[in-house]
Amino acid sequence: MTEDASSRHCFAVLVDNEPGVLARVIGLFAGRGYNIQSLTVDEVDASANLSRITIVTTGAPMVIEQIKAQLGRLVPVRRVVNLTEQGKYVEHCTALVKVIGTADKLKEAQQLADQFGARIADKTGNATIFELTATTHQIDSFIHKIKTCGLVELVRTGSIAMSCGEFIIDVPTQDTNQRQAEG
Amino acid sequence: MAGAMQAQKQNLMREESKTSGQGKTVVPVPAAMSGAEIVIQALRDQGVSTIFGYPGGAVLPIYDALFRQNSIQHVLVRHEQGAVHAAEGYARSSGKVGVVLVTSGPGATNAVTGLTDALMDSIPIVCFTGQVPTHLIGNDAFQECDTTGITRPCTKHNYLVKDVNQLARVIHEAFLVARTGRPGPVVIDLPKDVQFAEGTYQGPKQQHPTYRPQIVPDRAAVEKAVELIASAERPIFYTGGGMINAGPQACVLLKEFVQLTGFPCTSTLMGLGAYPMSDNHFLGMLGMHGTYEANLAMHGCDVMINIGARFDDRVTGKLSGFSPNSKKIHVDIDPSSINKSIRVDLPIIGNADKVLEMMLEIWRARGYKVKAEALKRWWQQIDKWRGRNCLSYKQTGSIIKPQYALERLRELTKGKETFITTEVGQHQMWAAQFLRFEKPNHWMTSGGLGTMGYGLPAAIGTQMAHPDALVIDVAGEASILMNIQEMSTAVQYRLPVKVFILNNQWMGMVRQWQEMLHGGRYSQSYTEALPDFVKLAEAFGGVGFRAEKPDDVDKVILEMFKVKDRPTIVDVSVDPKENCFPMIPSGKNHNEIILGPEENQMGQAIEGDGMVLV
Numbered sequence: 001m002t003e004d005a006s007s008r009h010c011f012a013v014l015v016d017n018e019p020g021v022l023a024r025v026i027g028l029f030a031g032r033g034y035n036i037q038s039l040t041v042d043e044v045d046a047s048a049n050l051s052r053i054t055i056v057t058t059g060a061p062m063v064i065e066q067i068k069a070q071l072g073r074l075v076p077v078r079r080v081v082n083l084t085e086q087g088k089y090v091e092h093c094t095a096l097v098k099v100i101g102t103a104d105k106l107k108e109a110q111q112l113a114d115q116f117g118a119r120i121a122d123k124t125g126n127a128t129i130f131e132l133t134a135t136t137h138q139i140d141s142f143i144h145k146i147k148t149c150g151l152v153e154l155v156r157t158g159s160i161a162m163s164c165g166e167f168i169i170d171v172p173t174q175d176t177n178q179r180q181a182e183g
Numbered sequence: 184m185a186g187a188m189q190a191q192k193q194n195l196m197r198e199e200s201k202t203s204g205q206g207k208t209v210v211p212v213p214a215a216m217s218g219a220e221i222v223i224q225a226l227r228d229q230g231v232s233t234i235f236g237y238p239g240g241a242v243l244p245i246y247d248a249l250f251r252q253n254s255i256q257h258v259l260v261r262h263e264q265g266a267v268h269a270a271e272g273y274a275r276s277s278g279k280v281g282v283v284l285v286t287s288g289p290g291a292t293n294a295v296t297g298l299t300d301a302l303m304d305s306i307p308i309v310c311f312t313g314q315v316p317t318h319l320i321g322n323d324a325f326q327e328c329d330t331t332g333i334t335r336p337c338t339k340h341n342y343l344v345k346d347v348n349q350l351a352r353v354i355h356e357a358f359l360v361a362r363t364g365r366p367g368p369v370v371i372d373l374p375k376d377v378q379f380a381e382g383t384y385q386g387p388k389q390q391h392p393t394y395r396p397q398i399v400p401d402r403a404a405v406e407k408a409v410e411l412i413a414s415a416e417r418p419i420f421y422t423g424g425g426m427i428n429a430g431p432q433a434c435v436l437l438k439e440f441v442q443l444t445g446f447p448c449t450s451t452l453m454g455l456g457a458y459p460m461s462d463n464h465f466l467g468m469l470g471m472h473g474t475y476e477a478n479l480a481m482h483g484c485d486v487m488i489n490i491g492a493r494f495d496d497r498v499t500g501k502l503s504g505f506s507p508n509s510k511k512i513h514v515d516i517d518p519s520s521i522n523k524s525i526r527v528d529l530p531i532i533g534n535a536d537k538v539l540e541m542m543l544e545i546w547r548a549r550g551y552k553v554k555a556e557a558l559k560r561w562w563q564q565i566d567k568w569r570g571r572n573c574l575s576y577k578q579t580g581s582i583i584k585p586q587y588a589l590e591r592l593r594e595l596t597k598g599k600e601t602f603i604t605t606e607v608g609q610h611q612m613w614a615a616q617f618l619r620f621e622k623p624n625h626w627m628t629s630g631g632l633g634t635m636g637y638g639l640p641a642a643i644g645t646q647m648a649h650p651d652a653l654v655i656d657v658a659g660e661a662s663i664l665m666n667i668q669e670m671s672t673a674v675q676y677r678l679p680v681k682v683f684i685l686n687n688q689w690m691g692m693v694r695q696w697q698e699m700l701h702g703g704r705y706s707q708s709y710t711e712a713l714p715d716f717v718k719l720a721e722a723f724g725g726v727g728f729r730a731e732k733p734d735d736v737d738k739v740i741l742e743m744f745k746v747k748d749r750p751t752i753v754d755v756s757v758d759p760k761e762n763c764f765p766m767i768p769s770g771k772n773h774n775e776i777i778l779g780p781e782e783n784q785m786g787q788a789i790e791g792d793g794m795v796l797v
Contacts, residue, residue, distance in 0.1 A: 016393065019343070024335060031336050062522055069519035075340040075360055075394050171393075 038158030101150025239286025241313025267297020272644030288326030303631025339367030347382030364396025400533030415486035416557035424453030425491015429535035456620030475573035504772035606662030609691035636665025
């Protein structure tokens with residue numbers, strides 16, 4: 001295997017929304033020793049029974065190529081796109097941050113939230129939950145700074161991502177697809 | 184019984200005739216069948232005539248449906264692993280999908296080794312597993328296991344069917360997935376209540392709604408490949424199991440292309456028989472125990488044409504030193520095989536027959552010619568390597584050399600329609616080196632997984648597909664004990680399979696590695712209490728023969744040919760010290776191949792990184 005440097009890649013995977021499909025994807029990564037930095041999934045088209053998985057992974061170029069090909073082998077996988085190779089893309093995740101503290105600290109937290117564009121999702125008693133949707137870097141930075149303000153609990157979604165411009169990730173139709181099925 | 188079946192068929196026919204005389208669509212009368220009956224009907228519509236299985240509580244409705252019909256023969260094995268290997272042998276020798284039926288829990292877990300074997304060797308299998316009733320799933324019920332969870336990584340795909348109305352569709356899909364693209368095993372897990380429930384049947388569809396493996400290659404890539412092939416000065420065809428899976432027609436096209444170009448051809452263990460081994464263009468098998476000429480030609484070639492092989496570690500040796508100066512063309516039906524371990528210059532995705540057809544067409548249409556002078560020099564070099572006679576051995580004295588026994592087997596089976604299966608170990612490598620396969624689908628061996636115990640059940644499956652052919656399991660005395668219970672199956676179905684044991688009293692390949700790598704400390708590789716294989720054969724109701732001296736070999740082979748109605752075990756006592764050569768030590772390059780014991784510096788040859796490789 002090549003000793004090429006590892007790099008970060010973001011994959012968009014369209015799959016049939018059926019039982020076990022996520023287990024197939026996760027099992028593939030675990031079984032073949034690929035890294036998962038983050039993974040999110042939800043249904044995107046109920047009528048076509050499609051879910052979209054966003055996976056952030058790291059690996060050497062040959063490994064990244066393998067990940068794409070191995071995902072493509074899974075029968076319920078309809079389309080795999082390496083967004084990082086495809087071009088410019090937007091990648092966001094959301095964090096919920098619970099802060100409990102004195103009025104001073106809370107004020108400080110509120111200032112930070114304003115600075116980062118986080119909103120208050122809930123306020124119950126002394127506890128405030130901030131919600132921030134941003135890039136992972138921005139969220140890292142927000143969390144780092146709000147720690148001193150009485151951060152007591154944290155949860156983050158994995159990344160969701162979409163390519164910029166007119167490139168669309170949909171399922172291949174019979175016409176656009178060059179592949180041919182055996183009779 | 185028969186009347187009921189008749190009625191059912193009529194029902195189905197009614198469903199199929201959907202339009203009336205005036206072209207007005209008539210609502211089809213749904214043919215209500217039980218899940219178990221749907222299974223049988225779907226198998227019939229898939230053209231299945233033979234299945235291998237073992238009954239149990241969770242599949243009793245299907246066994247009941249089997250009892251009430253005559254078109255599908257069920258072969259009762261003695262262990263579920265045997266059922267899958269038998270189905271593999273059946274599939275590999277016939278080109279059809281092998282079908283397995285086992286119960287839940289232990290039935291399913293026992294099948295796992297066979298399923299993994301089929302996955303590694305790309306063998307089309309559909310395996311039905313019983314499951315506890317839907318409402319008990321997840322309850323730790325008796326004989327429950329998470330079959331789809333357990334088999335997910337060892338199948339190409341699997342299904343848990345919870346709705347009887349989806350059953351027929353799923354079964355037909357499973358067959359399509361198993362046999363198209365890169366073939367593989369598919370499991371259908373069937374809860375018992377679904378087998379009892381009534382539902383509607385639907386016939387096979389020609390296409391999967393979404394799964395579309397690429398069969399026809401990209402023409403531009405093939406054009407580039409042909410151009411590269413024509414420019415070659417030191418070319419080699421490197422062919423693998425994908426050739427066999429692509430079918431006999433692909434092998435005809437390969438032969439045509441090899442002979443048209445006059446290029447040398449080598450094959451992986453899995454691909455033996457795709458190109459006739461007796462032809463002069465064939466250099467023998469390559470890889471760890473491949474021939475000197477094949478490995479050195481791979482190392483020294485300038486254009487490598489890989490068709491349906493996957494650069495397995497047994498073939499490549501050290502990756503950084505693998506065929507360092509060649510342009511590599513890689514034809515594979517599975518995109519994930521491309522650039523997995525070896526970076527190639529020209530990948531082509533497609534089925535081998537379609538690719539070869541296109542290559543030949545382009546070669547002829549453009550009037551390409553080979554570089555005759557360079558090719559002549561290349562062959563002169565290859566002939567020098569051939570002159571080393573790397574498979575030579577000396578049969579002297581009264582101890583039978585395993586190579587001699589196989590050479591006699593080769594000579595005496597000439598002209599007979601012969602299928603060979605093997606177990607795993609030294610005998611398997613010697614069989615690959617010393618037997619001759621002139622046609623595809625006549626060589627069944629566990630290549631990827633290396634499953635001891637594969638050969639006997641595979642031979643049973645092969646014999647079921649070819650009742651009149653000679654089917655021989657070349658075995659070792661250790662491997663054969665791993666599925667010896669299948670002798671009982673062979674006796675029950677009067678299958679004249681021959682088990683040809685090269686008995687050296689050791690787990691030979693383990694002993695060889697211990698000798699070479701672990702200072703001759705033979706830890707647990709000697710079997711101290713072997714059975715008397717002649718008596719064992721007789722105890723099962725088969726026939727046993729023993730060969731102890733070189734003169735006995737021909738006699739026992741001829742005797743075993745005479746047995747036509749039951750299995751035979753031939754116990755050949757061979758030299759316990761013999762090692763399998765040539766050998767590329769693990770972690771080494773093709774040109775560091777060791778030819779024989781006289782240059783055996785293996786202990787020194789393998790160091791550091793090589794030690795940890797298997």
